[in-house]
Amino acid sequence: MAEDAKSPAKKGSTRREFLRNSGLTVGGVVLGGALGSLLGGKEQVATHDVAPAPQLTVNPAEALQFFTPDQYRLTQAAAERIYPKDDHGPGAMELNAAIYIDHQLASPWGINSKEYMAAPFFEAEETQGSQIRILRKDLFLLGLKALDAYSQKQYDNPFIDLEPEQQDQVLTDFSDGKVPNISGVKSPLFFSLLRTLTIEGVYADPLYGGNKNMEGWAMRKYPGSRMAYVKEIQQDEFVELPPQGLNSHMGH
Amino acid sequence: MATKLPKVPVVVVGMGWAGGIVSAELTKAGIPVVGLERGKDRKTSDYLMAHDELRYQHREELMQDLSKETITHRNNEKMRALPMRDYGTFIVGDGVGGAGSHWNGQTYRFLPYDFEIKSMTDEKYGPGKLGADYPIQDWGLTYDEMEPYYDTFEKMAGISGETVESYGKRSNPYPTGPMLKTPIMKMFEEATKNLSYTPYVLPSANLSEAYENPDGISRGACQYCAFCENFGCEYGAKADPAVTVIPVAKDTGQLDLRTHSNVTEILNDGTKATGVLYIDMITGEEFEQPAEVVVVTSYVFNNVRLLLNSGLGKPYDSKSNTGVIGKNYAYQVSSASSMMFFEDQEFNLYGGAGALGIEIPEYVGDNFDHSDLKFIHGAGIRVTQYGNRPIANNVVPKGTPAWGAEFKSQSIKYSNSFFPVKSQGASMPYRYNYLDLDPTYKDAYGKPLLRMTFDYTEHDRELVKYISQKTHEIAEEIGADIIDTNDTQNDFNVNKDTNTHNTGGVIMGTDPETSAVNTYLQMWDADNVFVVGASAFPHNSSFNPTGTLGALSYRAAEGIQRYLDEGGSLV
Numbered sequence: 001m002a003e004d005a006k007s008p009a010k011k012g013s014t015r016r017e018f019l020r021n022s023g024l025t026v027g028g029v030v031l032g033g034a035l036g037s038l039l040g041g042k043e044q045v046a047t048h049d050v051a052p053a054p055q056l057t058v059n060p061a062e063a064l065q066f067f068t069p070d071q072y073r074l075t076q077a078a079a080e081r082i083y084p085k086d087d088h089g090p091g092a093m094e095l096n097a098a099i100y101i102d103h104q105l106a107s108p109w110g111i112n113s114k115e116y117m118a119a120p121f122f123e124a125e126e127t128q129g130s131q132i133r134i135l136r137k138d139l140f141l142l143g144l145k146a147l148d149a150y151s152q153k154q155y156d157n158p159f160i161d162l163e164p165e166q167q168d169q170v171l172t173d174f175s176d177g178k179v180p181n182i183s184g185v186k187s188p189l190f191f192s193l194l195r196t197l198t199i200e201g202v203y204a205d206p207l208y209g210g211n212k213n214m215e216g217w218a219m220r221k222y223p224g225s226r227m228a229y230v231k232e233i234q235q236d237e238f239v240e241l242p243p244q245g246l247n248s249h250m251g252h
Numbered sequence: 253m254a255t256k257l258p259k260v261p262v263v264v265v266g267m268g269w270a271g272g273i274v275s276a277e278l279t280k281a282g283i284p285v286v287g288l289e290r291g292k293d294r295k296t297s298d299y300l301m302a303h304d305e306l307r308y309q310h311r312e313e314l315m316q317d318l319s320k321e322t323i324t325h326r327n328n329e330k331m332r333a334l335p336m337r338d339y340g341t342f343i344v345g346d347g348v349g350g351a352g353s354h355w356n357g358q359t360y361r362f363l364p365y366d367f368e369i370k371s372m373t374d375e376k377y378g379p380g381k382l383g384a385d386y387p388i389q390d391w392g393l394t395y396d397e398m399e400p401y402y403d404t405f406e407k408m409a410g411i412s413g414e415t416v417e418s419y420g421k422r423s424n425p426y427p428t429g430p431m432l433k434t435p436i437m438k439m440f441e442e443a444t445k446n447l448s449y450t451p452y453v454l455p456s457a458n459l460s461e462a463y464e465n466p467d468g469i470s471r472g473a474c475q476y477c478a479f480c481e482n483f484g485c486e487y488g489a490k491a492d493p494a495v496t497v498i499p500v501a502k503d504t505g506q507l508d509l510r511t512h513s514n515v516t517e518i519l520n521d522g523t524k525a526t527g528v529l530y531i532d533m534i535t536g537e538e539f540e541q542p543a544e545v546v547v548v549t550s551y552v553f554n555n556v557r558l559l560l561n562s563g564l565g566k567p568y569d570s571k572s573n574t575g576v577i578g579k580n581y582a583y584q585v586s587s588a589s590s591m592m593f594f595e596d597q598e599f600n601l602y603g604g605a606g607a608l609g610i611e612i613p614e615y616v617g618d619n620f621d622h623s624d625l626k627f628i629h630g631a632g633i634r635v636t637q638y639g640n641r642p643i644a645n646n647v648v649p650k651g652t653p654a655w656g657a658e659f660k661s662q663s664i665k666y667s668n669s670f671f672p673v674k675s676q677g678a679s680m681p682y683r684y685n686y687l688d689l690d691p692t693y694k695d696a697y698g699k700p701l702l703r704m705t706f707d708y709t710e711h712d713r714e715l716v717k718y719i720s721q722k723t724h725e726i727a728e729e730i731g732a733d734i735i736d737t738n739d740t741q742n743d744f745n746v747n748k749d750t751n752t753h754n755t756g757g758v759i760m761g762t763d764p765e766t767s768a769v770n771t772y773l774q775m776w777d778a779d780n781v782f783v784v785g786a787s788a789f790p791h792n793s794s795f796n797p798t799g800t801l802g803a804l805s806y807r808a809a810e811g812i813q814r815y816l817d818e819g820g821s822l823v
Contacts, residue, residue, distance in 0.1 A: 082655045088664045109311060116322040116337045118693065127327055128334045129747035168656060175655070195655050203642035204306040220667035222602055222642050225303035227486075228475035229603025233434045233637065238598035238668060249300055 061209045062099055065106035066137065074144050075101055077160045081167045082198040089219040090212075097201030100210030101140075104197060110137035132185055136193065139182070143190030146182045147174070205246050214243040225249065254529055254538040260286045260508075261816065263528055263543035265515045265558070266550035268350020269798060270784040270805045272493030272501070273405075274547050276467070277809035279506035283816065286541060287507055288530055290514035291316075291347025294494045299486035302479055305641040309482040312339050314354045316346040320514075320533075321695035323553055325746040327707040329570070329684060335693050335701065340747030342754060343482065344551055348511065349494035351551065351752065352798070356481040356606025356638065357457035357490050359411045360795035361402050361803075364395035364420045365617040365629075369791060372618065373628055381628060382711060385683040387580060388628075389790050392762040393771045395420045398803055405802035409491035410463035410471060413455030418613050431460045431474070436599055436671050437610040440635040443729035449612040454634070455799070456607030457491035467500045478639020480606025490606065513539075516697055518546055518562040518781065525564070525781045531697060545812055548758075548783045549805075555787040556687045556757035557702040565758075565768050565777050568686050570705075576768040578688045580681035580756040581704065582792035585712045587741045587750075588631065588720035589674040592732030593649055598668040601640045609636030615722060616678075616794050626714040631677035631794045633722055640667070650736045673723040673730070676751070677716065678794040682709045687757045707744045716741040753797050755789040760804075762823075770823045772811025773804060779821050784808045 064072055076098040085091035092098070104110060112135050124131040134142070151159040151170050159167060171191065173179050179187040201210035203217065205225065211217060217224050224243035232239045262278055264271045267289040275285045307313050316322075324333035345351035365372055370390045373381050382388065403423050405411075413426040430453035433441070437453070444451045458474040465471075474489040488495045501507040512533040519526045519540065527542035548555050559565050559577050568579035611634035613619060622628055646663040647670050653659050690703035720739035727735045761767025764776035773788050775781040784805050786797040793800075811822050 083660050084657050086657060086661060088661065091660075112319075114312070114317050114319055116318045116335045116693075118335070120692065122332060122334060124334055125327070125331060127743050127745040127747075128325060129336055129338060129340055129745075131334055131337065171655070198655075199646065200306060200310065200643050205304055207304075208306060217642060220642060220664050221598075222667070226477065228477055229600065229639075230432075230476050232600045233476050233603040233608075234432055235600060236435050239600055246301055246304055249303075 100201030259542040271549035272497035273805035276497035342752040401803035412460035585677040590727035593734040604637035604639030629678035
């Protein structure tokens with residue numbers, strides 16, 4: 001039994017040691033949630049005594065790895081209807097959800113690298129998950145084509161030129177499976193991919209290209225990635241903290 | 253051709269909680285151990301970038317690569333089983349620490365009732381309460397025999413909690429005090445006390461205070477950073493084999509830990525194992541590792557699959573109701589819940605911990621009368637605060653569309669103003685719920701995948717119906733503005749998130765006809781093979797499985813040492 005065994009020398013990393021090693025303490029005081037506000041942004045560069053990097057005026061991630069410009073604009077328009085701009089704040093378009101989607105489809109996830117893709121593929125029961133051979137990146141592009149084709153058929157215009165209400169109707173038909181199969185795949189599967197990617201694109205860490213300026217998080221008062229909430233979780237009043245991205249942990 | 257390596261006393265297959273505990277105990281006793289782990293090595297400082305919801309939760313960073321292997325599933329024998337191509341209902345860990353790295357840390361003991369469920373049910377309700385198709389059986393040892401092992405596991409992991417009078421007797425209080433109480437936990441506490449229940453704070457491996465365990469491992473307190481399940485702990489606060497038992501085993505100098513080493517077969521002559529075959533996942537080289545004792549400590553699924561693919565033990569056959577390997581696969585039922593929305597209150601739900609919550613003991617085990625009910629056992633009814641991450645938590649009142657203007661508006665409005673009274677219920681074994689080998693689908697090395705035949709039973713559905721009413725009553729007492737109660741257990745769906753509490757398939761007991769291993773988790777059919785994990789549970793309780801899995805691992809470690817000294821069957 002463990003307690004009868006001879007205790008080896010004290011080892012393992014305590015939180016304090018970890019914080020000290022990783023530079024998250026100042027004078028032995030654990031900074032926790034205060035870290036960002038104290039060390040965040042430009043002061044952090046000064047503290048670390050590193051020459052300032054050349055300032056970029058635009059976000060270099062706002063560029064395309066995968067979509068053609070037309071596919072990008074169509075994705076922007078569709079994502080905006082999933083998560084539209086309103087009184088709460090920006091929609092998917094301003095939050096760069098389509099940039100996020102572009103980057104995801106270009107990544108190993110876009111080619112289903114961690115999914116079981118061996119044949120045979122059979123029609124699945126509802127309880128068995130999706131059973132399709134088509135890769136995500138291809139399904140998404142086929143879905144975009146189908147969006148335009150269906151819009152054309154219903155309203156004589158491509159999706160991007162429709163009124164928001166018409167766009168919503170098209171998406172509803174995709175979501176409800178009222179649209180012809182897309183290369184054998186039921187339209188709700190494409191719709192679900194679009195919806196999932198849009199939600200991820202407005203709420204994932206900005207390192208992935210979406211959630212521009214963390215405004216997706218700010219809208220719902222989500223503080224992003226912080227080290228500790230010991231104080232806040234005990235309080236009855238809501239404590240609103242400005243969001244912080246993973247980037248704030250770099251250099252530690 | 254496999255390269256044959258020199259023979260060792262013990263080879264351990266999988267380095268999660270079970271493999272970590274067995275390795276630590278054996279190496280501390282001076283016994284050399286080879287630890288084979290298919291995934292990578294891990295340490296606390298790897299997790300500085302762990303607060304990444306997309307990467308860890310939605311892209312399953314710490315989980316098994318399904319392109320290499322998965323399971324197939326069908327709801328019943330009439331269906332064709334199809335592969336789980338993507339993650340959905342459960343997440344299977346990978347790498348040093350295994351599921352013990354990505355778990356939430358809820359660390360309960362099972363009840364005295366669990367270990368003697370068959371005798372106690374027969375005694376109180378008469379034989380045949382559930383019918384012949386529910387093969388519930390006693391575990392072969394009592395809670396009192398398990399108690400010292402629970403105590404050891406809890407001290408090693410530093411479990412934080414408070415004693416519950418109506419549960420099994422404890423020889424010691426929890427090593428550390430309970431976790432903090434948040435406002436939503438206090439709301440549940442007040443409401444349930446008003447209803448004459450006795451709420452308690454969940455036992456937690458997140459660590460409420462700094463703690464040094466009997467092995468000399470020191471860990472700091474939980475910071476309630478909200479990234480537990482699916483994530484590794486960047487503080488080392490959450491008990492994880494990679495920060496507790498595995499460093500202890502490494503420190504002895506007796507553990508030869510080989511990562512990226514995937515065991516494909518246990519070599520055996522039908523009555524004894526001679527070693528294992530494994531593949532280096534990076535180079536593709538194949539090795540044979542001969543050993544005196546083979547300890548199988550992978551997840552439930554691979555424990556079963558490895559035995560079946562190695563021809564060890566008698567496979568279960570549902571038609572003749574004979575054989576044992578794959579029998580009594582069980583899960584849990586968590587559909588009974590009441591979601592509450594508040595118009596004018598916001599809570600700091602962005603903070604939390606994986607084992608932060610509060611629960612009542614009145615509806616677990618046989619703590620209530622089942623005479624007029626069509627089920628036995630019950631559910632923990634609880635409120636938890638894990639920390640609401642924004643991709644996963646867009647909860648809206650029933651009737652709200654799943655996308656578009658109204659969805660956005662409502663999901664943002666309620667983003668800090670909802671929480672459920674939820675439940676986690678026990679799952680009884682059923683004759684036609686089991687694990688065997690898939691006839692069609694293979695893994696990346698050409699070995700058959702494991703096939704799961706499983707659906708929720710009438711028992712499970714009755715339990716959900718009953719427990720959901722209780723969650724509704726508590727929600728009403730809390731006084732939410734909107735309460736959406738779910739009282740229906742739908743068919744099991746391999747793509748729908750519930751939990752990873754899979755059990756059974758290599759169950760323990762006293763009779764080789766109805767169990768695969770004895771109470772030291774030693775195989776009846778091959779006495780130098782020990783199969784350790786939740787695979788040994790003859791049924792699944794309503795509690796999270798790790799506490800019991802950990803306790804059984806300590807008992808198995810004791811058994812392995814005895815076997816090395818004495819040989820033969822330990823019972």
